Amino acid sequence: MKIPPVKGTRDFYPLDMARRNWIIDGWKRVSLRNGFEEYDGPIFEYLKMFQLKSGDEIAEQLFSLTDRGGRELALRPEITPTMARMMNQQINSLPKPIKWFSVPRLFRAERPQRGRLREFFQWNVDIIGVDDVLADAEIIFTTIDYLSSVGLTPRDIRVKISNRKLLASALTNIGIPEKQLYSLYALLDKYNRIPPDVFEKTLAEQVPDSAPAKKIVDFMNTTTLSEVPEIVGKDPEVDTAMQELASLKDLLEQMGVWQFCDFYPSIVRGLAYYTGVVFEVHAVGGELRAVGGGGRYDNLLQDFGGPSIAATGMGMGDCVLGILLEERNLIPEDLSTQQLDYFIASADKKYFPKVIEITAKLRRTGKAANFAYKPTGLSKQLKQASVQGAKKCIIIGSEIESGKLVVKDMATGEQKTTELDNLLK
Amino acid sequence: MKIPPVKGTRDFYPLDMARRNWIIDGWKRVSLRNGFEEYDGPIFEYLKMFQLKSGDEIAEQLFSLTDRGGRELALRPEITPTMARMMNQQINSLPKPIKWFSVPRLFRAERPQRGRLREFFQWNVDIIGVDDVLADAEIIFTTIDYLSSVGLTPRDIRVKISNRKLLASALTNIGIPEKQLYSLYALLDKYNRIPPDVFEKTLAEQVPDSAPAKKIVDFMNTTTLSEVPEIVGKDPEVDTAMQELASLKDLLEQMGVWQFCDFYPSIVRGLAYYTGVVFEVHAVGGELRAVGGGGRYDNLLQDFGGPSIAATGMGMGDCVLGILLEERNLIPEDLSTQQLDYFIASADKKYFPKVIEITAKLRRTGKAANFAYKPTGLSKQLKQASVQGAKKCIIIGSEIESGKLVVKDMATGEQKTTELDNLLK
Structure with a gap:
């Protein structure tokens, strides 16, 4: 109806x-x-x-x-x-x-x-x-x-x-x-x-x-x-x-x-x-x-x-x-419906629980964060990060075993490895 | 009715x-x-x-x-x-x-x-x-x-x-x-x-x-x-x-x-x-x-x-x-209905047009500003500034002839003389 x-x-x-x-x-x-x-x-x-x-x-x-x-x-x-x-x-x-x-x-x-x-x-x-x-x-x-x-x-x-x-x-x-x-x-x-x-x-x-x-x-x-x-x-x-x-x-x-x-x-x-x-x-x-x-x-x-x-x-x-x-063209063209600080992606399906955990932790520190519900390939996740206008994309891979992760700046494309603990401070 | x-x-x-x-x-x-x-x-x-x-x-x-x-x-x-x-x-x-x-x-x-x-x-x-x-x-x-x-x-x-x-x-x-x-x-x-x-x-x-x-x-x-x-x-x-x-x-x-x-x-x-x-x-x-x-x-x-x-x-x-x-007493007690950056007062009635001019200018630079509608005594104006929770009170007196005014910090009580032009930058 x-x-x-x-x-x-x-x-x-x-x-x-x-x-x-x-x-x-x-x-x-x-x-x-x-x-x-x-x-x-x-x-x-x-x-x-x-x-x-x-x-x-x-x-x-x-x-x-x-x-x-x-x-x-x-x-x-x-x-x-x-x-x-x-x-x-x-x-x-x-x-x-x-x-x-x-x-x-x-x-x-x-x-x-x-x-x-x-x-x-x-x-x-x-x-x-x-x-x-x-x-x-x-x-x-x-x-x-x-x-x-x-x-x-x-x-x-x-x-x-x-x-x-x-x-x-x-x-x-x-x-x-x-x-x-x-x-x-x-x-x-x-x-x-x-x-x-x-x-x-x-x-x-x-x-x-x-x-x-x-x-x-x-x-x-x-x-x-x-x-x-x-x-x-x-x-x-x-x-x-x-x-x-x-x-x-x-x-x-x-x-x-x-x-x-x-x-x-x-x-x-x-x-x-x-x-x-x-x-x-x-x-x-x-x-x-x-x-x-x-x-x-x-x-x-x-x-x-x-x-x-x-x-x-x-x-x-x-x-x-x-x-x-x-x-008069006075309404800003870049009005956004989302302002994501981070999109959290996983390099491998097995890190998906970590994606969920880290997304939740970032949100609770006040950061706007999102993730893909289905752990698809990394490039697909990066594309989703970009569609959602995320400033940075966090990539969780094997480094997480030692408490580290990769942070990619979505504007410059620059990547660096950071301690998870620093990110959550 | x-x-x-x-x-x-x-x-x-x-x-x-x-x-x-x-x-x-x-x-x-x-x-x-x-x-x-x-x-x-x-x-x-x-x-x-x-x-x-x-x-x-x-x-x-x-x-x-x-x-x-x-x-x-x-x-x-x-x-x-x-x-x-x-x-x-x-x-x-x-x-x-x-x-x-x-x-x-x-x-x-x-x-x-x-x-x-x-x-x-x-x-x-x-x-x-x-x-x-x-x-x-x-x-x-x-x-x-x-x-x-x-x-x-x-x-x-x-x-x-x-x-x-x-x-x-x-x-x-x-x-x-x-x-x-x-x-x-x-x-x-x-x-x-x-x-x-x-x-x-x-x-x-x-x-x-x-x-x-x-x-x-x-x-x-x-x-x-x-x-x-x-x-x-x-x-x-x-x-x-x-x-x-x-x-x-x-x-x-x-x-x-x-x-x-x-x-x-x-x-x-x-x-x-x-x-x-x-x-x-x-x-x-x-x-x-x-x-x-x-x-x-x-x-x-x-x-x-x-x-x-x-x-x-x-x-x-x-x-x-x-x-x-x-x-559970979780609503902040200090919720304010006004957040004034400045209250603009005059030391003498004759500066009232200046009060109006400077208030308008401050507002147009994005500052929250208020003033008293009737140019009463200075202490009464300062009291109004305090009731309205202004962070600073600007006092306009004879210094204005040379483009200066007094800014009083309402929290500390400290006063200093400033150039009007600096204030409006």
């Missing part, structure tokens, strides 16, 4: 796994050097937790399940609600500021397409308790620190930065009622992903008057920050948003990464919970979705029953990133 | 995460040094895949879900079916023997109890394509290699070994029809976990005659291999099974780990798919469930639509293991 895998999921054969580990290890290394601590939560939570704040697009894509007690659960589509829940549970004992990272496996019941799978990994970094654009800058720096560490340059990727406060002010000044803002964010977030006529038609449904609708389109088309006050009108909220963005630029310059960044007023982010600086990382050229994105979400912990506390963070999935790194 | 976590799942706060990483990194390190390559599959598969061969206990505990297309899926309760599916897909191109390991996250919808959660991690090692007890020996060696690498001794754990062929012969010779064997295995597997009177009552339902029922109980009570033929009768199957166990012992002696092992004829393993050597690792004393277990399953790939090919493997969960390691 042959059963296929489920569409939108991935099988990680050893080489795929090496690639996945390479990406995830990079995320972890950069998180740690930027001072973040790792955490994780369960794969499933109560369904209602994700319906609370995730935004319509994510809530529609939940994989839900019911347990034997009739509880409605869901596979996590993002980790931020879990993080908020966990922090709220221990908010008084956790030293502030909190800098946490995670690489959760996430699930979205959407139609699989290029760069979008139903099961994927997402790097998350978050800073809680810093009510200062410096934390937003550090989140953006950490994001760029990873992307540049794998070889992406300002010519490959752009970090497009805006402030949710700008958009909120723009829409409010135009006369959009507050309760309509969230559904409009969801539409505006799709601005660059849907055809212009579809966008304008959908916008007309939400904003029937043509004057405010035109202002919204003008705002979405701006790529110069200084033009924004002209379009949206001047007010204290707009001033604050503009000042935050100016400080953010200064900080990113001090950090030496501004050359990766642009202001981009039309950046929205689909999630309902953002409150301040927002950003997305896009590949230059091509049709890829955002590589990652994030922003400030100062109300989220409170929304989940905790205190009012400042928060900012970023998420980056492995699917779009993987495609981008492949396109 | 406060939403609790789901019962039987775990939140991994940074210290819990450090502990989880310590266990999983150990599993990975030992797998690699024993020559295994890492793989993984999806978290969910078609429901029917797990109903096929997992044995009743697991099939009853599936978390099932339905996707938007009405497909019946399940969260994986074990990874072996996925492995069989993946291997069958590429069986012709994978070089044999195949030595694979994985550390999947698994799910069972059972009632949470000590050592049994609804979500857990399980180390799996498998060798495919070796029709020789040597592969079973290597699986058992690898299991013990990990357990002894974390400090468990033969006085802490015992590997209890039997052969499914012995049990099959015993039951067949007693007159149990073949179609009844699997349901009987499931009962016998619980022999040491349910009260004797409950066991005998349930056994009487399956085997009403008292003579064969008594023989079964005698067999389950044997702890001496040599007594087995007397109880179950002599036949070629029993001989083969006995010979396999004798060879296994020889090999485990050559590997230097037999002192951890005992023959234990009553070891059954619940899963339906075992065909030869089976084993379980148990803690000495106490009431813990098996730490891990496994065995030979030569028919599984064929059952999943692939070729007939020899296979043997082992699984070990993180829950019982975690409890055991805690009980």
Whole structure:
């Protein structure tokens, strides 16, 4: 009986796994050097937790399940609600500021397409308790620190930065009622992903008057920050948003990464919970979705029953990133699935028990070692050593009677005789 | 709105995460040094895949879900079916023997109890394509290699070994029809976990005659291999099974780990798919469930639509293991959630931009570095450096005007002045 895998999921054969580990290890290394601590939560939570704040697009894509007690659960589509829940549970004992990272496996019941799978990994970094654009800058720096560490340059990727406060002010000044803002964010977030006529038609449904609708389109088309006050009108909220963005630029310059960044007023982010600086990382050229994105979400912990506390963070999935790194030839070609220090061969079948004994001893001293299950001819064993990428091959022959063996360097071909005891030290 | 976590799942706060990483990194390190390559599959598969061969206990505990297309899926309760599916897909191109390991996250919808959660991690090692007890020996060696690498001794754990062929012969010779064997295995597997009177009552339902029922109980009570033929009768199957166990012992002696092992004829393993050597690792004393277990399953790939090919493997969960390691004080106390090379402090607020610049530069050279978001007094910053476990603290003061700074060793308290350029090299 042959059963296929489920569409939108991935099988990680050893080489795929090496690639996945390479990406995830990079995320972890950069998180740690930027001072973040790792955490994780369960794969499933109560369904209602994700319906609370995730935004319509994510809530529609939940994989839900019911347990034997009739509880409605869901596979996590993002980790931020879990993080908020966990922090709220221990908010008084956790030293502030909190800098946490995670690489959760996430699930979205959407139609699989290029760069979008139903099961994927997402790097998350978050800073809680810093009510200062410096934390937003550090989140953006950490994001760029990873992307540049794998070889992406300002010519490959752009970090497009805006402030949710700008958009909120723009829409409010135009006369959009507050309760309509969230559904409009969801539409505006799709601005660059849907055809212009579809966008304008959908916008007309939400904003029937043509004057405010035109202002919204003008705002979405701006790529110069200084033009924004002209379009949206001047007010204290707009001033604050503009000042935050100016400080953010200064900080990113001090950090030496501004050359990766642009202001981009039309950046929205689909999630309902953002409150301040927002950003997305896009590949230059091509049709890829955002590589990652994030922003400030100062109300989220409170929304989940905790205190009012400042928060900012970023998420980056492995699917779009993987495609981008492949396109730019940035995935190392020599990723290996095995790193054998030794392959242990026998010059004669009768030494096979010695092969087993010495392999076991080497492993217990911490060396990676392998051997052939069938004591075949030596040249066949040497070939197997080479296929498995062993650094050295130990050949056990008559010398073993006096506690010696031959060690062959697989790169140089050089052979020398060594004492077994020295090898095991 | 406060939403609790789901019962039987775990939140991994940074210290819990450090502990989880310590266990999983150990599993990975030992797998690699024993020559295994890492793989993984999806978290969910078609429901029917797990109903096929997992044995009743697991099939009853599936978390099932339905996707938007009405497909019946399940969260994986074990990874072996996925492995069989993946291997069958590429069986012709994978070089044999195949030595694979994985550390999947698994799910069972059972009632949470000590050592049994609804979500857990399980180390799996498998060798495919070796029709020789040597592969079973290597699986058992690898299991013990990990357990002894974390400090468990033969006085802490015992590997209890039997052969499914012995049990099959015993039951067949007693007159149990073949179609009844699997349901009987499931009962016998619980022999040491349910009260004797409950066991005998349930056994009487399956085997009403008292003579064969008594023989079964005698067999389950044997702890001496040599007594087995007397109880179950002599036949070629029993001989083969006995010979396999004798060879296994020889090999485990050559590997230097037999002192951890005992023959234990009553070891059954619940899963339906075992065909030869089976084993379980148990803690000495106490009431813990098996730490891990496994065995030979030569028919599984064929059952999943692939070729007939020899296979043997082992699984070990993180829950019982975690409890055991805690009980024996074997979890390192100094597991850290952060490893900062530097904490960057300023002697005066006016150097704060320099703090930001130098922190960013150090991080980009690969050093783990952190700083205080608010430029407070120096002693407060030094305290923060110490709380975060920084190895060194860099103090930026007036020397920076000439490109110099003070580096304080946090362990010795020693301070010296260094060129910034040297630090960034």
